[in-house]
Amino acid sequence: xxxxxxxxxxxxxxxxxxxxxxxxxxxxxxxxxxxxxxxxxxxxxxxxxxxxxxxxxxxxxxxxxxxxxxxxxxxxxxxxxxxxxxxxxxxxxxxxxxxxxxxxxxxxxxxxxxxxxxxxxxxxxxxxxxxxxxxxxxxxxxxxxxxxxxxxxxxxxxxxxxxxxxxxxxxxxxxxxxxxxxxxxxxxxxxxxxxxxxxxxxxxxxxxxxxxxxxxxxxxxxxxxxxxxxxxxxxxxxxxxxxxxxxxxxxxxxxxxxxxxxxxxxxxxxxxxxxxxxxxxxxxxxxxxxxxxxxxxxxxxxxxxxxxxxxxxxxxxxxxxxxxxxxxxxxxxxxxxxxxxxxxxxxxxxxxxxxxxxxxxxxxxxxxxxxxxxxxxxxxxxxxxxxxxxx
Amino acid sequence: xxxxxxxxxxxxxxxxxxxxxxxxxxxxxxxxxxxxxxxxxxxxxxxxxxxxxxxxxxxxxxxxxxxxxxxxxxxxxxxxxxxxxxxxxxxxxxxxxxxxxxxxxxxxxxxxxxxxxxxxxxxxxxxxxxxxxxxxxxxxxxxxxxxxxxxxxxxxxxxxxxxxxxxxxxxxxxxxxxxxxxxxxxxxxxxxxxxxxxxxxxxxxxxxxxxxxxxxxxxxxxxxxxxxxxxxxxxxxxxxxxxxxxxxxxxxxxxxxxxxxxxxxxxxxxxxxxxxxxxxxxxxxxxxxxxxxxxxxxxxxxxxxxxxxxxxxxxxxxxxxxxxxxxxxxxxxxxxxxxxxxxxxxxxxxxxxxxxxxxxxxxxxxxxxxxxxxxxxxxxxxxxxxxxxxx
Numbered sequence: 001x002x003x004x005x006x007x008x009x010x011x012x013x014x015x016x017x018x019x020x021x022x023x024x025x026x027x028x029x030x031x032x033x034x035x036x037x038x039x040x041x042x043x044x045x046x047x048x049x050x051x052x053x054x055x056x057x058x059x060x061x062x063x064x065x066x067x068x069x070x071x072x073x074x075x076x077x078x079x080x081x082x083x084x085x086x087x088x089x090x091x092x093x094x095x096x097x098x099x100x101x102x103x104x105x106x107x108x109x110x111x112x113x114x115x116x117x118x119x120x121x122x123x124x125x126x127x128x129x130x131x132x133x134x135x136x137x138x139x140x141x142x143x144x145x146x147x148x149x150x151x152x153x154x155x156x157x158x159x160x161x162x163x164x165x166x167x168x169x170x171x172x173x174x175x176x177x178x179x180x181x182x183x184x185x186x187x188x189x190x191x192x193x194x195x196x197x198x199x200x201x202x203x204x205x206x207x208x209x210x211x212x213x214x215x216x217x218x219x220x221x222x223x224x225x226x227x228x229x230x231x232x233x234x235x236x237x238x239x240x241x242x243x244x245x246x247x248x249x250x251x252x253x254x255x256x257x258x259x260x261x262x263x264x265x266x267x268x269x270x271x272x273x274x275x276x277x278x279x280x281x282x283x284x285x286x287x288x289x290x291x292x293x294x295x296x297x298x299x300x301x302x303x304x305x306x307x308x309x310x311x312x313x314x315x316x317x318x319x320x321x322x323x324x325x326x327x328x329x330x331x332x333x334x335x336x337x338x339x340x341x342x343x344x345x346x347x348x349x350x351x352x353x354x355x356x357x358x359x360x361x362x363x364x365x366x367x368x369x370x371x372x373x374x375x376x377x378x379x380x381x382x383x384x385x386x387x388x389x390x391x
Numbered sequence: 392x393x394x395x396x397x398x399x400x401x402x403x404x405x406x407x408x409x410x411x412x413x414x415x416x417x418x419x420x421x422x423x424x425x426x427x428x429x430x431x432x433x434x435x436x437x438x439x440x441x442x443x444x445x446x447x448x449x450x451x452x453x454x455x456x457x458x459x460x461x462x463x464x465x466x467x468x469x470x471x472x473x474x475x476x477x478x479x480x481x482x483x484x485x486x487x488x489x490x491x492x493x494x495x496x497x498x499x500x501x502x503x504x505x506x507x508x509x510x511x512x513x514x515x516x517x518x519x520x521x522x523x524x525x526x527x528x529x530x531x532x533x534x535x536x537x538x539x540x541x542x543x544x545x546x547x548x549x550x551x552x553x554x555x556x557x558x559x560x561x562x563x564x565x566x567x568x569x570x571x572x573x574x575x576x577x578x579x580x581x582x583x584x585x586x587x588x589x590x591x592x593x594x595x596x597x598x599x600x601x602x603x604x605x606x607x608x609x610x611x612x613x614x615x616x617x618x619x620x621x622x623x624x625x626x627x628x629x630x631x632x633x634x635x636x637x638x639x640x641x642x643x644x645x646x647x648x649x650x651x652x653x654x655x656x657x658x659x660x661x662x663x664x665x666x667x668x669x670x671x672x673x674x675x676x677x678x679x680x681x682x683x684x685x686x687x688x689x690x691x692x693x694x695x696x697x698x699x700x701x702x703x704x705x706x707x708x709x710x711x712x713x714x715x716x717x718x719x720x721x722x723x724x725x726x727x728x729x730x731x732x733x734x735x736x737x738x739x740x741x742x743x744x745x746x747x748x749x750x751x752x753x754x755x756x757x758x759x760x761x762x763x764x765x766x767x768x769x770x771x772x773x774x775x776x777x778x779x780x781x782x
Contacts, residue, residue: 030433038429042421047614047663048607073467074615077653103636103647110650113504216439223438223657224465245494246749248615252727254741256494259501259749262468266607266614268663336643350645351689358637358650 007338013297022343023381037271051267065202069236072265076191076213079226080108081210087185093158100161118364127170164193168316187379195316220276222269274342286384287317319379329375351376398729411732414772428662442658448556456593458620460627463656467604469580470617471499474600478576482612491761492554509755518561555584558709586707611667613660677775678708710770720766740768
């Protein structure tokens with residue numbers, strides 16, 4: 001620590017990189033064909049459930065991620081709900097999710113009538129600690145008819161949902177191994193990691209299904225939107241069917257063969273997505289450059305570390321992340337307060353989900369590292385356009 | 392009947408009104424500030440969860456409908472799910488819905504873990520037959536602690552959901568009386584009836600809550616969208632809270648106090664809604680004129696009647712509706728086939744919900760009229776712009 005306090009040092013380091021003025025945490029930017037595609041929607045009158053941009057966006061997403069199929073939906077939460085249903089999650093099942101994630105991960109589990117079961121994270125990835133999870137599963141589960149049962153609750157552990165925190169890939173090799181070994185379906189919550197790769201393969205394409213989000217605060221946005229990724233044709237077709245009210249194809253008849261959902265992405269939102277996806281490589285480049293500049297700027301700041309992409313990973317650096325040293329955590333709230341007061345929007349990690357009133361009753365393992373991380377994380381301004389405006 | 396068959400007579404009557412060329416059932420049109428408002432979203436970078444158009448659209452909707460509060464959401468199905476939850480619908484409860492409605496009405500009930508209980512419609516409104524419902528309730532329910540119990544299933548009948556079919560108001564006086572008398576909450580599914588009034592008051596504002604849809608096929612569209620209407624401040628606040636992940640207000644903390652939903656309407660969709668709502672009066676006028684022209688054209692066609700707005704009602708005439716005479720119902724499919732082949736998009740009523748595989752197991756009363764209507768209804772092209780293009 002210099003003679004200044006940690007909050008002042010952090011503000012100085014960030015300002016050195018991005019210059020003066022009020023800055024949001026992550027603002028979208030529209031520098032391509034957005035208006036032209038929106039105009040095309042209006043001119044064609046196709047703004048809603050049918051339209052060429054929905055099809056195009058799905059093809060573009062599949063091509064970019066390398067998934068065989070991409071199904072666009074109304075948001076990332078809806079994507080995860082449907083992906084879990086398609087992975088076989090039923091009422092009463094347990095689903096393993098990190099305690100350190102946005103609330104949507106666990107909400108989607110409850111929409112299936114299932115039970116979120118919270119597990120710990122590790123410091124090097126900010127995602128699920130696979131080694132600790134393995135030990136946990138060995139101790140409290142048993143296999144019956146190729147299904148994994150929680151010995152305490154008696155429920156089936158049906159799915160495992162790693163979330164790639166702030167865009168940083170979780171330990172996918174280990175999590176896939178656990179999924180196979182314990183007969184638990186792997187469904188990736190890649191809401192934050194469009195543009196993030198693990199061993200050269202896009203996040204969200206390792207599990208049976210993966211899900212993306214295009215909320216306004218994400219690397220690219222459709223206003224609100226999400227997508228389901230899968231390599232399985234049958235699951236892809238079922239995903240499209242379930243998200244479009246399960247209506248059977250017919251020139252005029254309205255017949256639905258199961259209880260479906262109105263979760264399609266409107267054409268006008270997909271139009272925005274097509275234009276945004278064209279600019280993704282450049283946005284990712286800008287975000288990596290921003291990380292490099294922050295790295296330089298924070299190299300001299302004691303008491304805090306800028307989080308770098310994990311081993312074997314190329315991250316989208318969605319939200320740039322500071323980790324406070326353990327002995328600085330008492331300053332977290334004053335740092336958040338000072339930075340926000342100075343016009344730099346910052347935020348802490350989410351309150352751990354098992355600490356929220358609606359989730360207190362659900363099972364959880366030891367969460368020591370997640371508890372530590374939730375006190376140590378501070379996200380700092382991360383928009384891809386920040387560097388350019390500072391130049 | 393003339394020497395021509397009924398299909399040919401229908402095609403001739405429609406063509407006399409709207410002229411030649413292929414015509415969809417209901418196409419949106421964008422003739423106002425749509426592009427300008429969309430551009431404003433892009434320029435401001437506010438396309439997503441926050442933005443001035445969301446607030447404006449909610450104020451405009453409240454003002455137009457006369458509801459004290461309007462809460463915009465991602466679609467009409469989501470609106471109804473949340474409205475039912477706010478009306479107290481819980482897992483295991485029964486909810487009275489017409490069998491003759493779009494599948495979303497019953498889907499929303501099941502999302503609450505509740506049971507749709509199908510009731511009959513009447514020919515003069517195409518909505519719930521209130522008199523028949525009263526007799527039904529008298530015979531199979533009982534009151535305990537001011538709650539209405541189904542004597543057969545033992546479940547609470549928690550809500551009654553009239554749907555204003557094709558924009559025609561149901562018998563609201565009678566349905567309100569039943570709601571009070573039997574202690575069943577009234578939640579109106581006004582998805583099809585924006586711009587429809589009963590005794591001078593807007594549909595969707597009679598129940599504890601009401602819901603709207605702005606899907607692409609509706610009178611005005613936001614791409615995909617819906618809204619919840621209510622006069623109750625507490626319910627309005629709860630609706631906003633529940634549809635925005637139940638996050639507590641805080642400058643940086645992410646804390647949620649119940650299991651909420653990601654159901655907010657993005658700003659870019661609300662921008663479209665604001666522009667569309669400005670044009671609603673003119674669209675309604677055009678739709679009434681279209682009805683008048685169809686009325687003249689069909690006055691000479693035997694075997695079929697053009698449906699007129701019910702007594703005490705001013706309807707938006709969302710979908711223009713033919714009712715085949717009972718002795719003509721065998722021709723329905725050939726009429727649908729011939730009209731669609733000739734480039735006039737037409738459609739029948741929905742398959743009755745109790746006849747769909749996923750709903751077969753649920754309770755239903757006698758549905759004689761709904762069964763008859765489902766065989767007799769044919770919707771014909773209804774876009775507000777049709778008249779103008781024929782001129």
